[in-house]
Amino acid sequence: MTETVGASTVRGLSREGIAQRLARDLRDGFVVNLGVGIPLLIPRFIPPGAEVILHAENGVLGLGPAPPAGQEDPDLTDAGKQPATLTSGAAIVDSAMSFAIVRGGHLDVTVLGALQVSERGDLANWYVPGRNPAVGGAMDLVAGAREVWAVMEHTDRSGRPKLVGRCTFPLTGRRVVTRVYTDLAVFHVEGGELRLKECAPGVPPEAVRARTEARYVEDL
Amino acid sequence: MIDKLRHDVMSVLEVVPSGASLAVGGFGSSGRPDTLLDALCDLDRRDLHLIVNNVGSDFTGVGRMLAEGRIRRLTASFPVLPEFYDEYFAGKVELELVPQGTLAERLRAGGAGIPAFYTPTSAGTMLSDGTFPLRYTGDGGTAECLPQREVRDFGGREHVLEYGIVADFGLVRAYQGDRKGNLRFHLSARNFNPVAGMSGRRVFAEIQHLVEVDALNPDDVHLPGVFVDDVLLASASSPKQPTIAGSSP
Numbered sequence: 001m002t003e004t005v006g007a008s009t010v011r012g013l014s015r016e017g018i019a020q021r022l023a024r025d026l027r028d029g030f031v032v033n034l035g036v037g038i039p040l041l042i043p044r045f046i047p048p049g050a051e052v053i054l055h056a057e058n059g060v061l062g063l064g065p066a067p068p069a070g071q072e073d074p075d076l077t078d079a080g081k082q083p084a085t086l087t088s089g090a091a092i093v094d095s096a097m098s099f100a101i102v103r104g105g106h107l108d109v110t111v112l113g114a115l116q117v118s119e120r121g122d123l124a125n126w127y128v129p130g131r132n133p134a135v136g137g138a139m140d141l142v143a144g145a146r147e148v149w150a151v152m153e154h155t156d157r158s159g160r161p162k163l164v165g166r167c168t169f170p171l172t173g174r175r176v177v178t179r180v181y182t183d184l185a186v187f188h189v190e191g192g193e194l195r196l197k198e199c200a201p202g203v204p205p206e207a208v209r210a211r212t213e214a215r216y217v218e219d220l
Numbered sequence: 221m222i223d224k225l226r227h228d229v230m231s232v233l234e235v236v237p238s239g240a241s242l243a244v245g246g247f248g249s250s251g252r253p254d255t256l257l258d259a260l261c262d263l264d265r266r267d268l269h270l271i272v273n274n275v276g277s278d279f280t281g282v283g284r285m286l287a288e289g290r291i292r293r294l295t296a297s298f299p300v301l302p303e304f305y306d307e308y309f310a311g312k313v314e315l316e317l318v319p320q321g322t323l324a325e326r327l328r329a330g331g332a333g334i335p336a337f338y339t340p341t342s343a344g345t346m347l348s349d350g351t352f353p354l355r356y357t358g359d360g361g362t363a364e365c366l367p368q369r370e371v372r373d374f375g376g377r378e379h380v381l382e383y384g385i386v387a388d389f390g391l392v393r394a395y396q397g398d399r400k401g402n403l404r405f406h407l408s409a410r411n412f413n414p415v416a417g418m419s420g421r422r423v424f425a426e427i428q429h430l431v432e433v434d435a436l437n438p439d440d441v442h443l444p445g446v447f448v449d450d451v452l453l454a455s456a457s458s459p460k461q462p463t464i465a466g467s468s469p
Contacts, residue, residue, distance in 0.1 A: 075409035081248035099321025140321030143340040174344040
């Protein structure tokens with residue numbers, strides 16, 4: 001917790017590295033929804049042998065990779081409206097059923113980008129006041145999925161912590177986040193308390209401390 | 221004999237007045253009923269309340285309605301189109317921003333005779349606490365906010381009361397349909413179409429392929445004809461080129 005460490009250069013994981021680290025925690029048989037941004041880098045890192053079913057809000061269970069050029073079907077897209085494919089054993093449902101899956105607790109994990117996560121697990125990720133508001137399925141996902149894993153850079157572009165005492169951006173959900181994966185560390189939220197579980201290779205705990213506003217317990 | 225097949229989209233949609241509320245299927249351009257939306261533009265309908273998940277990314281379909289200034293209120297989860305927000309901040313169009321799953325369930329509930337329901341989605345956020353602007357004044361002020369939701373505790377968790385939506389009209393697009401109005405959708409173009417069809421008091425379906433009655437296996441009917449009033453052939457210019465069995469274009 002020294003200024004020296006706080007000010008020094010710490011090289012954490014790349015965006016791909018964060019995705020790769022998170023993918024290690026996806027288990028065979030999981031049903032998972034991936035948000036936009038870093039979460040979309042995750043599929044390529046899912047461990048071989050682990051069958052993970054990807055859910056898309058527009059009613060796809062068993063989302064596959066993007067199709068080769070020329071084989072796009074306008075009737076098959078992902079939740080970002082990009083052309084998609086299906087994996088073997090896929091299913092299609094309507095939007096009400098898709099969100100029954102979400103809200104009803106049938107997703108094992110939702111992985112979402114974040115603007116801020118608070119020390120008690122509040123998530124802000126849908127709206128920056130002054131910009132164009134759009135919510136999509138984010139509030140349903142955090143309310144319904146069994147686990148909510150936030151994935152983000154540890155600090156914003158100005159170097160300000162994104163793990164905060166209290167979110168200043170509008171909330172997506174209160175006390176919903178169960179894990180946070182950043183370029184510097186992995187945190188779990190247990191019993192309403194943030195716990196540092198792991199530092200990225202070469203990142204000392206003091207460097208994490210210096211870049212985190214939220215209170216947390218070191219549980220390495 | 222039940223025959224819901226109509227041939228002239230303009231004369232069928234003539235019954236939709238300006239000021240009507242419309243539940244519209246589609247997710248972006250996928251499964252969006254552009255033939256019907258275009259016809260309403262050509263009929264010069266205005267002051268419309270559109271209930272649709274998103275505007276899309278260009279000036280077709282819902283985007284065309286917006287560009288032509290025909291929308292009074294948008295009920296949606298993900299408007300996207302930047303020009304929509306210009307109109308919203310200028311106070312020219314209202315935005316009832318609704319989480320996507322809540323929107324789907326409100327449409328379903330409206331069509332299922334359920335006036336309201338509780339959901340954990342949006343509890344403790346500005347979409348339920350009465351602070352999200354529904355309408356701006358046009359000079360930077362807020363004219364009106366979304367209403368604060370009633371909150372109730374179930375099992376130690378906060379839930380908010382949401383109301384079912386019964387729209388004046390439902391607009392859907394299907395892959396196949398028969399003269400009885402039975403519809404089958406294709407892949408993720410299904411999305412909001414079944415619930416938009418449930419929500420509308422009168423429902424228009426544009427179909428890419430007309431099939432004979434009994435060509436659809438009863439197990440494969442995604443939205444039965446009981447929800448559908450008028451069946452129209454999708455125009456060739458709508459996103460996916462239709463081929464119409466047993467009928468010349």
